[in-house]
Each structure stands twice: as structure tokens, then as C-alpha cells.
Amino acid sequence: MPDPLRKLGGKAVASSEEWEQGRREEVLRLFEERVFGAGPVGRPRRIAFEVKPTEGWMGGSAVRKQVRIRSEGPGGENVVRLLLFVPVSAKERPVPAFLLINNRGSEHMDAAREKRSPFWPAEAIVARGFAAAVFDNADADPDHHDGFRDGVHGVFDPPGERPGHAWGTIAAWAWAASRAMDYLETDHHIDASKAAVVGHSRGGKTALWAGAADRRFALVVSNNSGCTGAAVSRGKGGETIRQINDRFPHWFCENYKAYNDNEYALPVDQHMLIGLIAPRHVYVASATEDLWADPESEFLGLTFASPVYRLYGMDGIAGLPMPTAEQPLHTNGMGYHLRAGGHDMTEYDWQRFMDYAERFLCD
Ligand code: GCU
Numbered sequence: 001m002p003d004p005l006r007k008l009g010g011k012a013v014a015s016s017e018e019w020e021q022g023r024r025e026e027v028l029r030l031f032e033e034r035v036f037g038a039g040p041v042g043r044p045r046r047i048a049f050e051v052k053p054t055e056g057w058m059g060g061s062a063v064r065k066q067v068r069i070r071s072e073g074p075g076g077e078n079v080v081r082l083l084l085f086v087p088v089s090a091k092e093r094p095v096p097a098f099l100l101i102n103n104r105g106s107e108h109m110d111a112a113r114e115k116r117s118p119f120w121p122a123e124a125i126v127a128r129g130f131a132a133a134v135f136d137n138a139d140a141d142p143d144h145h146d147g148f149r150d151g152v153h154g155v156f157d158p159p160g161e162r163p164g165h166a167w168g169t170i171a172a173w174a175w176a177a178s179r180a181m182d183y184l185e186t187d188h189h190i191d192a193s194k195a196a197v198v199g200h201s202r203g204g205k206t207a208l209w210a211g212a213a214d215r216r217f218a219l220v221v222s223n224n225s226g227c228t229g230a231a232v233s234r235g236k237g238g239e240t241i242r243q244i245n246d247r248f249p250h251w252f253c254e255n256y257k258a259y260n261d262n263e264y265a266l267p268v269d270q271h272m273l274i275g276l277i278a279p280r281h282v283y284v285a286s287a288t289e290d291l292w293a294d295p296e297s298e299f300l301g302l303t304f305a306s307p308v309y310r311l312y313g314m315d316g317i318a319g320l321p322m323p324t325a326e327q328p329l330h331t332n333g334m335g336y337h338l339r340a341g342g343h344d345m346t347e348y349d350w351q352r353f354m355d356y357a358e359r360f361l362c363d
Pocket of ligand 1: 103200201202203224225226227239244247292
């Protein structure tokens with residue numbers, strides 16, 4: 001397993017200063033160049049937020065805000081529709097927020113609350129005093145391989161041949177999470193210094209990359225994210241790098257394909273992606289029957305990231321045994337739980353994320 005605390009030249013990193021002043025940047029660039037790809041734009045020069053608030057939701061306990069995030073680039077305009085339910089208590093004091101990168105279609109984020117989904121239990125999130133925010137990943141980039149013409153690639157990519165490190169679809173979704181954060185920072189009802197980004201599966205891989213690249217997210221939650229998410233690729237069961245690149249050739253950058261059946265040649269592994277989140281909080285959740293994602297390798301992602309957390313005097317989970325089902329392990333810096341059942345994100349998972357946030361994120 002590559003050592004997060006050893007620079008490419010071999011020099012050891014012994015303090016958080018040394019991590020911050022060189023090694024962190026090196027690791028971030030490696031993930032950009034070899035795995036997710038680098039985007040041509042961060043916050044676009046031309047970005048606008050159109051907000052439509054309405055009162056009286058959830059029995060009067062919430063305000064609904066429908067936000068259109070409009071980003072303009074050389075290829076036209078992209079609109080990400082962000083939906084928020086904010087507890088009315090936010091009028092007295094800004095509230096922390098959970099932002100879900102929704103990869104399961106807009107039926108899981110019904111603005112009218114006629115159709116409720118445990119995948120985004122907005123009522124339960126608001127009841128615990130958090131703002132519930134969500135956007136549909138397809139707004140930023142539809143999840144199919146069209147040669148990177150649609151979505152934000154079509155809006156921002158320079159013309160000509162794409163380099164091997166050009167951003168893939170997961171990087172585009174992570175970019176959209178950062179644009180949602182741009183909005184949250186403008187909303188006086190939200191405490192943007194206490195915002196969590198959450199994703200399930202392909203969305204969980206996205207949440208990790210969003211949180212690694214954008215240090216404004218105070219908590220990163222990765223549910224059942226598996227291959228190229230929280231799970232280390234070396235020795236991983238279930239899905240491999242070759243399988244993910246073959247089935248989803250648009251998710252990562254072209255350079256990542258050099259590691260098909262060749263994970264030991266990668267200068268990084270997924271624990272280093274988690275390490276990039278330090279000293280902010282990270283939460284990984286697995287499910288007992290989700291062997292394609294591989295719970296043990298997901299837990300190892302946290303274990304091997306722990307030395308980076310220790311540089312900041314935070315506990316991490318190194319040395320602690322993997323917990324059994326429904327025995328959450330919450331330390332300062334890292335949270336983990338294993339849910340009994342299959343590949344999914346349920347209200348049980350959300351309640352544990354909120355337990356963690358209440359304890360470590362809120363005053
Ligand atoms: C597929 C893919 C996984 C991914 C999952 C999902 O199973 O192989 O890598 O996590 O879809 O997004 O649900």
C-alpha cells in the first residue's frame with residue numbers, strides 16, 4: 001500500500017505542516033492526473049443563483065428553496081437545479097446542511113413531497129435541525145458515454161483532442177457539488193462552515209473527490225462507494241479497476257485505464273483520497289451484502305488514511321477492529337458503520353450520519 005506520508009522522492013512527512021506544504025498537493029495532483037481528471041474551470045466567472053423560496057413546508061417547520069445555479073462557458077450554459085428544505089429555526093441561527101449528490105433520478109427528490117424516498121429523507125433531516133439540500137447529478141452531466149459532448153464538458157471543455165488527464169463524469173458531478181457550495185455560502189440561513197457532502201455508490205465516489213478537492217466541505221459522507229471510492233484497490237474483492245473502466249468508460253480520466261489489471265502500479269490508493277480530507281471529518285458506510293463494493297476494503301480505506309489524521313492530533317481508526325453490523329464506530333475525524341443488508345442508502349444510514357454530525361460538527 002503506498003505510504004501517504006512519503007513523498008514521491010522518498011522523503012518522509014512528519015508533521016501536518018509538511019503534509020500541507022507539499023505532500024498534500026502532490027497526492028491531489030496524482031488523483032487529478034491518473035484517476036478523476038482535471039477540470040478546465042473551478043468557479044466560473046459567470047455564475048448566477050436564481051432562488052425561489054416558499055414557506056409552509058413540512059407542517060410549517062421548513063422553508064423550501066428552489067435554486068437554479070446557472071454557469072456560463074464558451075459552449076453555452078449549464079443549469080444545476082438545487083432543492084433545499086431549511087428548518088424555520090434558521091431564521092434565528094444559521095443551520096448546518098447535508099448536501100446529497102443524487103445519482104438515482106429526480107423521483108428521489110420530489111419538491112412537492114408527495115413521493116417520499118428513504119434515499120433522501122428530507123423530513124427526517126429537517127427534524128434534526130439540518131438543512132436538506134439535493135441536486136440531480138445528471139443536471140451537471142448525464143451518466144452515459146457520449147464522447148463528453150453533453151453536460152458541463154460541452155460547456156467548458158476546450159476544443160480539440162482531450163488529454164489523458166481531462167476530467168471525467170465523476171469529476172463533473174464533484175464540480176457541481178462545489179457550485180452548490182458556492183450557493184450555500186450566499187444563503188444566510190445556512191452555516192456553510194458546517195456543510196456535509198453525501199453520496200451513495202457512484203455518488204459516494206463523487207462525494208469523496210468533491211471533499212478532497214474542495215476544502216469548504218466540513219464532513220464528507222461516502223455510502224457504499226466501493227471501487228475507486230472508499231475501498232482500497234489493492235487486494236480488493238468484488239469490482240476491480242478493469243471492470244469499472246470497461247463498464248463506465250466515462251467516469252474517470254483516460255489515464256486511469258493504464259491501471260486495468262495493474263492496480264499495484266498506481267502511485268496512490270484510495271486511502272490517500274480519504275487522507276486529502278483531513279483534518280475535516282470523513283464518514284464511510286458499508287452494507288453487509290454489498291460484496292461488489294467490498295466492506296472490508298472500504299474499512300481499510302479509513303484504516304490506512306488514519307496516519308494523516310494523526311498528524312493533526314485526530315484519532316482516526318487505525319488499530320481498531322472492523323465493527324460488526326449496526327455497531328457504528330465514531331471517532332473524532334472518522335465515522336464508519338456497516339449496515340445489515342444490500343447496496344442502498346436508507347434512513348438508518350442517514351440517522352447515523354446525523355448522529356456523527358451532531359457530535360463532531362455541531363457546537
Ligand atoms: C455499479 C458500479 C459501481 C457503482 C454502482 C452504483 O455497480 O459497478 O462502481 O458504485 O454501480 O453507482 O450504484
